[in-house]
Amino acid sequence: NAMDLEDLGVAVLKGLIFGFSISSIACHRGLQVSRAITEVPVAVGTTVVRCIVVIISVNALLSLLWFL
Numbered sequence: 001n002a003m004d005l006e007d008l009g010v011a012v013l014k015g016l017i018f019g020f021s022i023s024s025i026a027c028h029r030g031l032q033v034s035r036a037i038t039e040v041p042v043a044v045g046t047t048v049v050r051c052i053v054v055i056i057s058v059n060a061l062l063s064l065l066w067f068l
Contacts, residue, residue, distance in 0.1 A: 010066060017058060022051050 029047045033039045 010062075014059070014062060017062070018055055021054050021058060025050050025054065 026047050029043050029050070033043045
């Protein structure tokens with residue numbers, strides 16, 4: 001009873017935005033890796049950090065827009 005249809009819509013929208021952001025960052029960074037095997041762990045580390053920063057930023061922005 002505490003959750004409205006509007007809240008469900010926002011949750012689904014956030015999930016879609018987060019999923020698209022994570023997948024596009026991972027694909028972009030993965031395609032930049034050359035043939036050297038030592039570049040893969042570096043690319044994974046940078047991808048994780050970038051995804052965390054983007055998710056926190058987008059979540060803060062959407063929360064700010066939602067509550068204003």
